[in-house]
Amino acid sequence: MTVPEGWDPGAFKARVDQVLHRFAAGEAGQLTAIDTSLGPVADAVETAVADGKRLRAAFCYWGWRAAGQPDSDALVRAAASMELVHAAAVVHDDLIDDSPLRHGRPTAHLTLREAVRDHPEPDLAARSLAMLAGDLLMSMAGQLFVTSGLPAAYLGRARPLWALLARELVAGECLEILHTGAAAPDTAVSLKVVRYKTAKYTVEQPLLIGALLGGAGERLRGGCSAYGLPLGEAFQLRDDLLGLFGDPVLTGKDGSDDVRGHRPTALLAETWRLAGEEDRARLHTLLAPDDETCTAGTADAVRDVMRRLKAPDRIEAMITARVAEALHALDELDLPCPAATALTGLAHSAAVRRS
Numbered sequence: 001m002t003v004p005e006g007w008d009p010g011a012f013k014a015r016v017d018q019v020l021h022r023f024a025a026g027e028a029g030q031l032t033a034i035d036t037s038l039g040p041v042a043d044a045v046e047t048a049v050a051d052g053k054r055l056r057a058a059f060c061y062w063g064w065r066a067a068g069q070p071d072s073d074a075l076v077r078a079a080a081s082m083e084l085v086h087a088a089a090v091v092h093d094d095l096i097d098d099s100p101l102r103h104g105r106p107t108a109h110l111t112l113r114e115a116v117r118d119h120p121e122p123d124l125a126a127r128s129l130a131m132l133a134g135d136l137l138m139s140m141a142g143q144l145f146v147t148s149g150l151p152a153a154y155l156g157r158a159r160p161l162w163a164l165l166a167r168e169l170v171a172g173e174c175l176e177i178l179h180t181g182a183a184a185p186d187t188a189v190s191l192k193v194v195r196y197k198t199a200k201y202t203v204e205q206p207l208l209i210g211a212l213l214g215g216a217g218e219r220l221r222g223g224c225s226a227y228g229l230p231l232g233e234a235f236q237l238r239d240d241l242l243g244l245f246g247d248p249v250l251t252g253k254d255g256s257d258d259v260r261g262h263r264p265t266a267l268l269a270e271t272w273r274l275a276g277e278e279d280r281a282r283l284h285t286l287l288a289p290d291d292e293t294c295t296a297g298t299a300d301a302v303r304d305v306m307r308r309l310k311a312p313d314r315i316e317a318m319i320t321a322r323v324a325e326a327l328h329a330l331d332e333l334d335l336p337c338p339a340a341t342a343l344t345g346l347a348h349s350a351a352v353r354r355s
Contacts, residue, residue, distance in 0.1 A: 007338065007341055007342035007345055009058070009345070009349070012054070012057075012058060012061065012076075013053070013054045015073075015076050016054045016057045016058075016076060016079065016080045016083060017054070019076060019077050019080040019144075020049045020080050020083055020084070021046075021049065021050070023080070023084075023140070023144055024045055024046045024048075024049045024140070025046060027042075027045060027136070027140055028042035028043070028045055028046050029042075031045070031136075040111075040112055040114070040115035040129070041112070041115075041129055041132070041133050041136075043111075044091075044108045044111060044112060044129070044130065044133045045133055045136060045137060045140075047105070047108070047111070048087040048088075048090065048091055048108065048133070048134075048137055049083065049084065049087050049137075050103075051103045052083060052086065052087075053349075054083060055202065055203075055235075055346065055349070055350055056079075056082035056083055056085070056086055056201070056202055056203075056206045057076070057079040057080050057082050057083050057206070058079075058342075058346055059082075059202075059203050059206040059207040059210065059228070059343075059346065060075075060078070060079035060082050060206040060207065060209055060210035061075060061076065061079045061210060062207070062210065062339050062342045062343050062346070063206065063207040063208060063209065063210025063211035063212075063213075063214065063216070063224060064079075064210040064211065064213055064214040065210075065214075065336070065338060065339045065342070066207075066210075066211055066214070066216070066220060066224075066333070066335050066336070066339040066343070067210075067211050067213075067214025067215055067216040067220060068214065068336065069213075069214040069215075072150075073149070074148050074149035074150045075148070075150065075210070075213065077144060077147075077148035077149060078144075078145050078148035078150055078155075078209075078213060079206070079210065080144060081141045081142070081144040081145040081148070082141075082201075082206045082209070084137050084138070084140050084141035084144060085138065085141045085165065085169075085201060086201070086202075087137045088134045088135070088137035088138035088141065089134075089169060089173075089201070090102060091107075091108050091130055091131075091133055091134035091137060092131065092134040092173070093173065094107040094108065094109065094130075095107075095108070095109050095127055095130050095131055095134070096173065096177065097257065097261050097263070098261070099253065099254065099257050099261075100254050100257075101248075101252060101253050101254050102252060102253065103252040104249075104252035105252070107130075108129075108130040108133055108134075109126050109127045109129075109130035110126070112126040112129045112130055112133075113126040115129065116129065138166070142162065145162070150213060154213050154214075154215075155213070157212045157213060157215065158208075158209045158212040158213050161205060161208060161209050161212065162209075164205070165200070165201055165205045165209075168196050168200050168201070168205075169196070169197070169200070169201050171196050172193055172194075172195070172196030172197025172198065172200075173197055175189075175192060175193045175196060175197070176193045176197055176263065176264060179193065179264040180261065180262055180263055180264055181262045182264060183284075184272060185264055185268050185269040185271075185272040186264075186269055187266055187269040187270055187273055189264060189269070190264050190265055190266040190268070190269040191233065191266055193264060194233050194236045194237065194240075194266060195229065195232070195233060197236070198232060198235065198236040198239070199228075199229055199231075199232025199233045199235065199236055200228075200229070200232060202232045202235055202236070202350075203227075203228040203229070203231045203232035203235065203350070204224065204225055204228030204229050204232055205228075207224045207227070207228045208221060208224045208225065208228070211224050219333075220333065223329055223330070223332065223333040226325075226326075226329035226332075227326045227327075227329040227330050227333075227343065227347075228326070230321075230322035230323070230325040230326045230329075231322065231323065231326035231347050231350060231351065233318075233322050234318075234319045234322040234323050234326070234350065234351040235350045235351060237266055237267075237315050237318055237319050237322070238319055238350075238351055238352075238353060240258070240265040240266060240267045240315065241267060241312060241315055241316070241319075242353075242354070242355070243257060243258045243265070244258055244259070244267065244299070244302070244303055244306070245303065245312060246354065246355070247354065250354050250355040251354075251355050252355065256298070256299035259286075259287070259298060259299045259302050260299075262287050266315060266318070267306065267311055267312065267315050270311045270314045270315060271283065271305060271306045271309055271311040274309040274310070274311055274314070275305070275309055279305055279308075279309065282301075282305060283302070283305060286298055286301055286302050286305075287302070319351055322351075323347055323348070323351045326347050327344065327347055330343055330344065330347070
């Protein structure tokens with residue numbers, strides 16, 4: 001199946017969905033062939049890839065096309081592996097953050113409790129199963145990539161980036177854990193977490209992998225980073241805003257997650273930077289590290305402080321500046337028209353969204 005020169009996000013998503021659902025179903029089948037009791041873990045793997053915008057696959061695809069390559073089903077399969085990286089990261093992230101919802105459904109570590117209801121420590125056992133499901137998803141990503149059907153020489157161009165992608169993703173997640181609950185949230189630290197936990201593996205690295213698969217030269221590779229890093233940061237900054245101020249019906253997430261988890265978001269860091277002594281004392285009380293309860297009222301109170309200090313406006317300005325930086329870098333590359341058009345559209349859809 002091929003696509004026309006024009007960018008049709010829906011058609012592309014359908015192609016990626018087909019690859020992922022078939023691949024995950026095959027893996028699930030092989031898992032349950034070992035023992036039928038593995039059924040709940042197999043289900044968790046399939047559920048992890050059931051939904052998604054498929055932005056990471058799209059960036060990989062258009063990195064390939066930006067390098068002057070034609071549409072390719074094999075490339076779409078390789079690009080779909082980026083979504084398995086994301087699925088693994090999401091399962092692990094939900095586990096670390098103890099998030100209750102993802103895409104409006106209970107997260108893996110909650111769903112798996114039923115499978116271990118007779119275990120002496122069911123909560124711990126369910127979390128362990130979720131961790132292993134996430135590990136399997138990351139392994140599946142590498143497997144799909146190398147069996148995509150692309151020539152070995154092409155795959156060899158991009159293989160070194162896989163180690164970098166995994167290292168930086170883990171580093172970002174570790175940095176978030178290490179800085180959660182900091183007495184004085186710092187914007188520079190928060191932006192570093194944003195860059196390594198999300199920005200790189202969401203935009204820059206998929207785009208670079210696609211470009212490298214396509215034989216990109218040094219100039220295009222540099223342009224991919226110049227476009228991808230600020231856009232990836234804008235994507236996560238939008239996520240931070242949606243996490244507290246978005247509609248849970250659209251985001252499919254618990255709107256109090258970030259407050260309950262005391263996460264070091266740039267939104268919280270900017271609120272702290274703008275706050276005076278009285279507001280900082282109020283935030284310290286609301287986000288007390290020894291208080292494990294977080295009611296809807298607590299989250300509302302934090303939102304009120306943020307709105308009054310205009311912290312969301314500051315994050316919006318940061319998003320706007322980063323999208324402009326990404327689009328400027330794109331203009332400098334003088335790409336083939338289909339790639340330039342698609343990457344421009346992707347920049348807007350990544351940063352201006354409601355879910």
